[in-house]
Amino acid sequence: MSDVLVSVQHLQQYFPAGGHGKNKKYVQAVDDVSFYINKGETFGLVGESGCGKTTTGRTLLRLYEPTDGRIIYDHKVLFDSGKVPLEDDYGKPVLDADGNPQMGKKSKVDMLPYRRRMQIVFQDPYASLDPRMTVGDIVGEAIDIHHLAKSKQERYDMIITALRHVGLNSEHANRYPHEFSGGQRQRVGIARALAVNPEFIVCDEPISALDVSIQAQIVNMFENLQQQMGLTYLFIAHDLSVVKHISNRIAVMYLGKIVEMADSNELIFHCVHPYTKSLISAIPIADPKTARASKRIVLQGDVPSPLNPPSGCRFRTRCPYADEKCAAEVPEWKEVRPGHFAACHHLDRVK
Amino acid sequence: MSEQKQEMDHSQYLVSIEHERLSFFTPVGEVKALNDVSLHVAPGEVLGIVGESGSGKSVTSYSLMGLTAYPGRIIGGDLWFNGHHINDMTEKQFQKMRGSEIAIIFQDPMTSLNPVYTIGNQIREVIMLHTDKNKQQANERAKELLTLVGINEPEKRLKQYPYELSGGMRQRVMIAIALACEPKLLIADEPTTALDVTIQAQILELMMDLKKKLGMAIIIITHDLGVVASMCDRIAVMYAGHIVESGTTDEIFYDPHHEYTKGLLNSIPRLDSVNHTKLVPIEGQPVDLLNPPKGCPFAPRCRSCMKICLHKMPDVTSFSPTHYTQCWLNQKAKMEAEGTLPAEKPAEEKKGGDAQ
Numbered sequence: 001m002s003d004v005l006v007s008v009q010h011l012q013q014y015f016p017a018g019g020h021g022k023n024k025k026y027v028q029a030v031d032d033v034s035f036y037i038n039k040g041e042t043f044g045l046v047g048e049s050g051c052g053k054t055t056t057g058r059t060l061l062r063l064y065e066p067t068d069g070r071i072i073y074d075h076k077v078l079f080d081s082g083k084v085p086l087e088d089d090y091g092k093p094v095l096d097a098d099g100n101p102q103m104g105k106k107s108k109v110d111m112l113p114y115r116r117r118m119q120i121v122f123q124d125p126y127a128s129l130d131p132r133m134t135v136g137d138i139v140g141e142a143i144d145i146h147h148l149a150k151s152k153q154e155r156y157d158m159i160i161t162a163l164r165h166v167g168l169n170s171e172h173a174n175r176y177p178h179e180f181s182g183g184q185r186q187r188v189g190i191a192r193a194l195a196v197n198p199e200f201i202v203c204d205e206p207i208s209a210l211d212v213s214i215q216a217q218i219v220n221m222f223e224n225l226q227q228q229m230g231l232t233y234l235f236i237a238h239d240l241s242v243v244k245h246i247s248n249r250i251a252v253m254y255l256g257k258i259v260e261m262a263d264s265n266e267l268i269f270h271c272v273h274p275y276t277k278s279l280i281s282a283i284p285i286a287d288p289k290t291a292r293a294s295k296r297i298v299l300q301g302d303v304p305s306p307l308n309p310p311s312g313c314r315f316r317t318r319c320p321y322a323d324e325k326c327a328a329e330v331p332e333w334k335e336v337r338p339g340h341f342a343a344c345h346h347l348d349r350v351k
Numbered sequence: 352m353s354e355q356k357q358e359m360d361h362s363q364y365l366v367s368i369e370h371e372r373l374s375f376f377t378p379v380g381e382v383k384a385l386n387d388v389s390l391h392v393a394p395g396e397v398l399g400i401v402g403e404s405g406s407g408k409s410v411t412s413y414s415l416m417g418l419t420a421y422p423g424r425i426i427g428g429d430l431w432f433n434g435h436h437i438n439d440m441t442e443k444q445f446q447k448m449r450g451s452e453i454a455i456i457f458q459d460p461m462t463s464l465n466p467v468y469t470i471g472n473q474i475r476e477v478i479m480l481h482t483d484k485n486k487q488q489a490n491e492r493a494k495e496l497l498t499l500v501g502i503n504e505p506e507k508r509l510k511q512y513p514y515e516l517s518g519g520m521r522q523r524v525m526i527a528i529a530l531a532c533e534p535k536l537l538i539a540d541e542p543t544t545a546l547d548v549t550i551q552a553q554i555l556e557l558m559m560d561l562k563k564k565l566g567m568a569i570i571i572i573t574h575d576l577g578v579v580a581s582m583c584d585r586i587a588v589m590y591a592g593h594i595v596e597s598g599t600t601d602e603i604f605y606d607p608h609h610e611y612t613k614g615l616l617n618s619i620p621r622l623d624s625v626n627h628t629k630l631v632p633i634e635g636q637p638v639d640l641l642n643p644p645k646g647c648p649f650a651p652r653c654r655s656c657m658k659i660c661l662h663k664m665p666d667v668t669s670f671s672p673t674h675y676t677q678c679w680l681n682q683k684a685k686m687e688a689e690g691t692l693p694a695e696k697p698a699e700e701k702k703g704g705d706a707q
Contacts, residue, residue, distance in 0.1 A: 048550075181636050181637060211637060212403065212618060213614060213632065213633040213637075215619075215632075216619070216632030217634070219620070220630055220632055238547065241620045241622040242620055244622055265625060268622060269625075279549060282549045284552075284555070284581055285580060285581070285621075285622070286580050286619055288600045288605075291577070291580045292581065298553055298556055302520070303517075
């Protein structure tokens with residue numbers, strides 16, 4: 001088995017949304033999310049807007065402090081609320097001598113040394129670069145924070161190396177973000193992440209804001225960089241075809257929970273969860289003959305509010321298979337086939 | 352007399368744009384947004400316009416409604432819509448036409464509805480402006496429209512404000528407003544880009560349903576080849592203010608000739624492929640319209656760029672009555688096949704091309 005780099009257990013992120021005392025309301029952005037990412041692997045996270053995929057990525061980096069759960073990076077616990085059962089790398093609970101599940105120990109670590117190893121690339125290249133800093137300074141800022149360069153010359157060399165990795169050159173270091181096109185800005189954002197030699201990068205919708213012809217350039221660049229530098233990615237996007245292209249394994253999120261997780265080909269061709277099925281069928285295929293022949297499963301209605309999610313299975317309000325059981329019980333996280341997990345009461349009925 | 356002749360030419364089309372040129376006269380210089388664009392849409396036809404941001408796809412259709420934004424001006428060509436000669440229309444005439452004969456759905460349903468008026472108010476406004484219905488009748492019609500676009504409890508929705516509705520619902524309301532007076536042409540400017548895939552599927556389905564029921568022509572502007580594949584009869588591919596390739600949907604997808612179209616088709620990942628194949632991106636950056644390259648605008652990014660491509664814009668090469676491109680490579684291939692390759696100038700350039 002390959003080595004697990006990042007693992008997230010029962011991660012929960014609730015944001016307060018008004019109210020006092022008993023009536024205090026929470027946006028349940030991420031609820032009981034668990035997954036692991038192997039070293040050198042790309043793990044894709046897909047879902048519609050508001051499903052909590054970005055929050056998951058940010059909470060994983062502790063850019064938001066989780067409200068519950070555990071985050072483990074390279075076998076070190078970064079965060080533990082002390083309220084969730086201990087699990088091994090692959091999600092099996094750790095039992096004590098009496099066979100009861102063990103709880104973790106409440107802990108938090110200083111993130112600064114880990115920030116060098118875990119980086120993020122943001123969605124909007126227009127908003128994520130400071131317009132008053134030159135590209136060289138944007139990339140160099142992280143180097144300064146982590147004191148990676150001993151001299152000015154070394155700092156400059158590191159910046160240029162990072163820019164070269166993303167297909168820019170030394171001339172670009174003195175320019176400002178507004179002088180670049182969207183695709184080039186996203187390259188700068190990636191260079192900034194690469195400048196500190198990270199091991200793990202959260203790619204938060206890195207190509208959604210780009211033109212189609214530029215998207216392929218950036219996707220290819222992510223793949224090349226992974227090969228050259230042995231990076232591990234958490235690739236967050238709403239475009240399932242891109243995620244499928246780049247990822248080894250994919251998890252599908254709906255309203256704060258992961259509903260299905262599997263190897264990417266397994267997930268696309270043998271998905272079992274009704275939401276994944278409708279998501280795949282809703283994607284327009286760029287092939288007229290296939291598009292005319294294929295029948296879409298059109299979901300009715302909209303995503304419910306995460307302030308007040310449906311009881312039981314969160315997908316039940318839009319699910320064609322829903323019945324009373326779905327309203328009453330939260331579906332169990334089951335292994336359908338080796339490495340293929342899903343949470344649904346009616347897996348046997350779903351065709 | 353010439354006018355008469357033109358009208359005869361255009362009678363079979365609902366929309367007919369001939370050699371349109373449009374520029375934005377900005378303080379830093381002239382931005383040539385459209386360079387010699389010709390388009391036709393027959394009644395009841397669905398045309399897709401595909402291109403990157405800045406390729407002129409929105410500008411083309413906005414100019415048809417007289418919605419060209421201030422520093423922009425049509426500087427050449429003729430635009431015909433449903434018997435109107437757009438070039439000499441006044442703002443008053445435009446106002447009469449907009450909403451009744453031609454309607455538009457914008458990309459972002461969040462910003463295209465007025466937040467301080469109710470949904471009912473905004474739908475009634477269109478109806479009362481273009482018909483002589485009174486408020487009560489308009490309200491009835493608004494209810495009908497909301498039911499038509501698949502919104503339940505229309506009575507309640509009419510009293511709600513846009514912020515109370517989700518993105519998909521708002522886009523449905525936009526469609527209801529657009530269809531209020533049964534226009535002959537509906538322009539959908541990236542109608543689903545701001546929406547999630549499952550909602551996108553709902554909206555696209557709705558548009559096709561309504562098209563079948565009401566029989567209007569649709570121009571869909573998008574950058575998503577998946578959207579046009581399932582919906583359109585014909586597709587025009589735009590790049591830097593030129594239509595570089597145009598044809599039926601099947602011609603574009605199964606027999607693309609222009610390098611840009613081919614590039615676009617190769618650069619999107621396919622969901623149904625089992626093996627991991629590398630994407631083939633179009634290299635380089637999009638054109639800067641302030642300083643467009645001389646010759647073919649796509650030449651700097653083209654894999655098979657020849658010498659002539661850098662100097663001169665190619666003419667139209669037709670492959671079938673519906674399929675044409677603007678590309679020297681295609682023109683050369685066709686001339687070679689027909690044996691009509693002139694010996695003088697192009698022969699020189701051919702050498703240049705081979706050398707590359």
